[in-house]
Amino acid sequence: MNVAVPAVGPANLRGSGTDWRGLAFHAILLLSLLFSLLILFTLIGDLVSRGLPTLLERGPTFLTSPTSSQAAKAGVSQGIFGTLLMAVFVAIFAFPIGIMTAIYLEEYAPDNRLTRFINVNIRNLAGVPSVVYGLLGLSIFVIGLAPLTGGRTMVAGGITLAVLVLPIVIITSAEAIRAVPRALREAGYGVGASRWEVTRLLVLPAAAPGILTGTVLSLSRALGETAPLILAGAVLGGFSSGSKSILEQIFGRYTVLPVTVFDWARKPQADFRELTAAAIVVLLAVTLLANAVAIILRSRTERTW
């Protein structure tokens, strides 16, 4: 059976007219982008228009005042401190453990049923709702390990968040390591490098940008979490940090910016609505700042090549 291909004459170089379906597809893609941008700008515009006047009016005192039941006095200093400390806890606990787990799983562990089972379960853990981690933090770090963590303290909250993002750090790091071409590893082994040398000198530098991207994402996730910290002991409402030292605050009552936002948003007083918007603007700024630091670090690692 012959399938006839239409003859292509030399004169017909204009094609068969406009490609309507192609154009329609192009238009749909563009509309999707515009839709996302529209939502984003509406949100930001709304927040800034409501929060900015408060921020300007209160000035730096909004950033340096503790929480208060009076809208005119309330500030986010405790929230900023708590959120920054959460980032430190995640960086200290989740990043090293997560990255080393990923290196082990990708470079050292044998490919057998047990490692595959572990891999599947790490993926499952990453999908567990964060409120479940909050309950875990409450029962283990707040109650179970109270002698070590001091109960409802920043330590308990920080470790809860670290555990929450650990699976994400492992998965993204493992994917970055897996994406390093086998040719690079073989080149290293080919000149007599050991597995440790290949991993340290070739695989990790090549995977570093991807690993950092994953850590940035997990950090943003951690800084935005509210529910698990409410369960794991963050204070809703006012409390006094007084003139406690940083160490005392770490082992004391705490709150974080998203919890402050949640607390203020459900207050009936109208004044707190503007305050909520202002706190959200600060939360966004802190998150962006943390991301910016990570992105600068990432571009550094890329440049060393």
Next chain:
Amino acid sequence: MSPEAQDGDPMPATMTAPPATEGEGHAVNLKIATVDRPVAEATSEPAVDLRGVSVYYGAFRAVKDITFDVRANAITALIGPSGSGKSTLLRAINRMNDLIPGTRMDGEILYHGQNLYAQDVDPVEVRRRIGMVFQKANPFPKSIYDNVAFGPRVNGVKGNLDGLVEQSLRRAALWDEVKDKLKQSGTALSGGQQQRLCIARAIAVEPEIILMDEPASALDPRSTLQIEELMAELRKRYTIIIVTHNMQQAARASDFTVFMNMGEDRAGYIVERNRTIEIFTNPKNQLTEDYVSGRFG
């Protein structure tokens, strides 16, 4: 079909020739090179001696019962159709197959009388002495200098490596092209330059044997010729085993040729092994003749 044609005998005494270190013009030589090319004396110890080697990927046997010895300071070419196990066999010689999970080997590969697969042999030490150049040039994403210095560094060479880097790049016929840009990335070089950089990287650790897995298959004809000329030069100092799909390349560049084929059971075996000139002008096996004359493969 059976691998009966391989002969394990040493080369006839009449074929011995002066050592290879004499000056020999390395002008481009498109004739079969073996005619006028001296090789090391037949009495010298083989560089590598494979005895009854079979390699398995899981349950699949990729090559079976391979026995041959590799003459020192000569170029041995492994030729044969796709799937005949040439690369698998090559990678067995420096234990590169160990890196692929599920790979297993039977038989012995002797290197100075030591079985490379003995219990107490460290594959890292094997690869330091038996270097490798891969099909696709794979320079590290590092500077040209660091590419060459990497091997010596991981092997514990301390101090100033400038001299070693220069010597290796010179031996790889790359020095003049890169001497002013040693700090630039190795990945920015052209394909042919990258492959010569990989050769410089391999020889910087002073291996005794260099395995080349189709080193010129991704290169243009000019770069290919450069690599072949380089091999002729390197052969004075190193033993080279090269896998190639290019029969002209085997004929031009090698001293000995091992012709492999894929058996009924899909396992690769050796059909014939001999001096390259014999394989190409006077093959003993009909299959070899068919293959080298382009009738199959």
